[in-house]
Amino acid sequence: MRFLIPALVLWLIPCCTTKAAAFDLVAREMSRILQNGHYARLDFDDELSKRIFNDYVGDLDPSRLYFEDADILKLGQKYETELDNMLLGKRSMAAASEIYGVYKKRVIERAAVVEQLLKEHEFSFTTDEFIARDREDAAWPKNAEDAKNLWRLQLKEALLAETLRRQEIARRAKEQGKKNPLKDQPDAKEKISQRYERFFKTIEGADDEDIANYFLSAVARAHDPHSEYFSARELQQFRVNIQNRLVGIGALLRAEDDGATKIEGIVNNGPADRQGELSLKDRVVGVDSKNDGNWVDIMFMPLDRVVEMIRGEDGVEVALKVEPAGAPSGETRIIVIKREEVTMKDELTTAEIIDYDKGQDKMKLGVIKMPSFYFDPEDRAVRVSRDLEILLERLKKENIDGLAIDLRGNGGGSLEEVRRITGFFVGAGPVVQIKMTNGHIEPLKSPFRKPLYDGPIVVLTDKGSASASEILAGALQDYNRAVVVGESSTYGKGTVQQPLEISRFMPPLANRERAGAVKLTIQKFYRVAGSSTQKLGVVPDIILPSVRDALEVGEKYADHALDYDKIRRAQDLKPYNRQNLFITMLTDKNAKRVSENKDFSYILEDTERVEKRMKENKVSLKMEDRKKEIAKADLRRKSRNAERLKRFAEIEKQDEATFKMYRLTLDDVNLDQLPEVNLENDSQRHMRQAKDEVADLDDTPEWPSGVDATKREGLSILRDLVGAVKASKLAGVLERGD
Structure with missing residues (x-):
């Protein structure tokens, strides 16, 4: 079947207990498929290797906020012209993991900087400072001190934007005689902290399958923008997009800054709607994908993993641990829903x-x-x-x-x-x-x-x-x-x-x-x-x-x-x-x-x-x-x-x-x-x-x-x-x- 699709859209989709595939072998077979089947018939040579390397580090750090200049130089000297040979030689995942490991190390360091700055630094919004709107072509930070100053500016912009957003929302609510919807939310610093915490936990929690996904996606896209690698869960989503149907509970989910997953929509006459207990704005904090007592805490879990757990086989029950909308903080209830086929009308x-x-x-x-x-x-x-x-x-x-x-x-x-x-x-x-x-x-x-x-x-x-x-x-x-x-x-x-x-x-x-x-x-x-x-x-x-x-x-x-x-x-x-x-x-x-x-x-x-x-x-x-x-x-x-x-x-x-x-x-x-x-x-x-x-x-x-x-x-x-x-x-x- 031939398709003409430039982008995928996530509609609804950590843990996967299935043993990961042998991704060195997966990488070699995918490379052979690309070598022999891609329209451009690109040679697996040093030029393509450089593309893959640059795309991989660029995908991991598109705004150039984490890697340092010395990291890119060192990793480049080691791998920039070797990835083609490593891919075909069934040994590329060591390079992918090492590069990701350096990235993860820098993310952990930046997380500590973010925590320190938000707790200890007094941000002043009276000086003439500026930040680039788009950092795609910016220089990598020279060292830790340079990165810290860059993050000071990033946090300053985030805090200023959040503060001004709250002031604007409060003003509009007052003008319209409505309740301020942000009145009971944590202050701006706490909100920014939650936002980054969710991202940092996602990076830290990446497993071998995630790393393979990031790396092999760069290998595919080095050939052209529409050649892609799909992980197992992304392949499931691709099928949903093509077929316009899925097996699940019929709910639209959204990741919240504080780590929970919120129910944003419920399909009329779908499984969740007919079961009757799940409500809009309920917050899901745990999932038992087979309703067999094996609960997984989904706080700060990436949305695609949460969705993969909620989806499953037709007729099989899934249990959700939810904090009901409007209930006192900490109150939870268990809701069991039988999965069915849902058409995305x-x-x-x-x-x-x-x-x-x-x-x-x-x-x-x-x-x-x-x-x-x-x-x-x-x-x-x-x-x-x-x-x-x-x-x-x-x-x-x-x-x-x-x-x-x-x-x-x-x-x-x-x-x-x-x-x-x-x-x-x-x-x-x-x-x-x-x-x-x-x-x-x-x-x-x-x-x-x-x-x-x-x-x-x-x-x-x-x-x-x-x-x-x-x-x-x-x-x-x-x-x-x-x-x-x-x-x-x-x-x-x-x-x-x-x-x-x-x-x-x-x-x-x-x-x-x-x-x-x-x-x-x-x-x-x-x-x-x-x-x-x-x-x-x-x-x-x-x-x-x-x-x-x-x-x-x-x-x-x-x-x-x-x-x-x-x-x-x-x-x-x-x-x-x-x-x-x-x-x-x-x-x-x-x-x-x-x-x-x-x-x-x-x-x-x-x-x-x-x-x-x-x-x-x-x-x-x-x-x-x-x-x-x-x-x-x-x-x-x-x-x-x-x-x-x-x-x-x-x-x-x-x-x-x-x-x-x-x-x-x-x-x-x-x-x-x-x-x-x-x-x-x-x-x-x-x-x-x-x-x-x-x-x-x-x-x-x-x-x-x-x-x-x-x-x-x-x-x-x-x-x-x-x-x-x-x-x-x-x-x-x-x-x-x-």
Whole structure:
């Protein structure tokens, strides 16, 4: 199975009693897989060894706060050009462990410095001191004294930021007549201490499997940004992300600074919900993964380990020791829940119908929201193309005039799924071209003779639209089948990955149970017009302002990214007539609306401010300066909120007089009458989530009708397109052609 996934997202997942695999052997087999199977076919030589070394120490200490200059020099002299030989010689874990051991030693030393400074040092916020906002390219600390001064500045910034945050929250709570949600929390120093304590304990508690994970991840990513090593628990999470289901209790967890794990959400009608005892904001402090009396204290345990313990086999009970929300400190109770399969319905494809049923320009628009291109290889009924086909059939039954496909934030998924889905809109023909490492090019074609939907389409994209999303958006653009609207480009990932379980390549008698997997880049993909999306992404037909244009987001900023190139156009590509998209007319109307839109004006202002801040790369540690910055931001916020409250109220009235919005999920498709969108109820439809009292103080007005500025402009463009298509059909000038 081939996948196109740039990133994994942890949704819910120390202790693993299973014996660790022989990681020297795992490392050798993974290296051989990369040598023989990676698209770039990199030589295992001194150059690659240097990459691996630099990536490993950089991953461990990205802000250069722990290692000292002498550490890097000494370790580099010993290992920088030897890791390639050690990997292939089944002796790399000694190097990985030694490097991690030096890192751990420095972490313990910095922990002592943090404790001493927080207890004894009097931090002054009246002097003109600054700290770098981004230390990725900073020098390593020269020695312990240099590191101590660096940590003094780090703690000073953390304390200043926490103090100012608390003051701002207290002020907003008072202004809004609400209780200060931080009133009963430990003071700022204690909060910072807890935060670092959790991190330090994680580093100190790392076992051989963790160290192997850190090191082998660096080995894989030295080849390209999307080649990854998965530990056993990460492989489990990868499967969850692809399949959109898991076996567990149906709860969303969050790590707390004080070491506990808090219940942030409970899936409606899931195992925990039906059992009935677990409540939002309960704090989990212990887990008995088989309900057999073997309790594990999970205080300060990494969240992924906690989740791994709570997940398990279908039908097997797990016991949780919890401190109930609102109970006196120290009070605990035991809750036993039987694990079951849980479908992550919030991550399924959904739709809306926007019925403009008033005035002269009556029309119905469909909106498809696809969070990912999910696919369950164990159950072919669970796949995004099946879900989308069901939703499209209902949208057609509702006689929609146009369709918006929202791919914002969609990081990719199954190559086969995007091939099928593209065929829903273009019918017969090539969808994407795949290039092998030997130069052979294979076109992947739509499996359908005719499109399932042949009406006007707008595709919404952003910097988070990656991989499979870029195949779909790029194909629809190359076929002149849709107008692509969004940020300046998509992510820019143009490679295909294949996950391989390393245990399959290990000798029969080796301990293979927790060997993990490698997801390696095996191919590059190209648009049917011949261009790669690698580094370039898909550039929309109509570009909307975005603050992310000021940030380093995308493949072109990633280390070791493969290069952009082009190949020939697919032979069987038969695009529609581009004139049928009316790009010039749509662009002109869009430009006028954007120039008059206050929200896009705010975005442009914010973009300029972020660009300046990124360029300066420094943060003042002077209380007076920071308060001035906060005062300016607060004045800007209040001014914008006042303007928006008035304007949004008018827009809301116009919306009520202009259209109705209907919800369409897989649970709704067979209803005679689709339910109207209810923003408050729909947000809690699949999962009840704990109220964030701090976030509740954010008084920024909600988007009118729940439609953000980009989506609203995308719908306006779609309405313009539908109107132009209807007018052209009446005039008899719409036709297909090259």
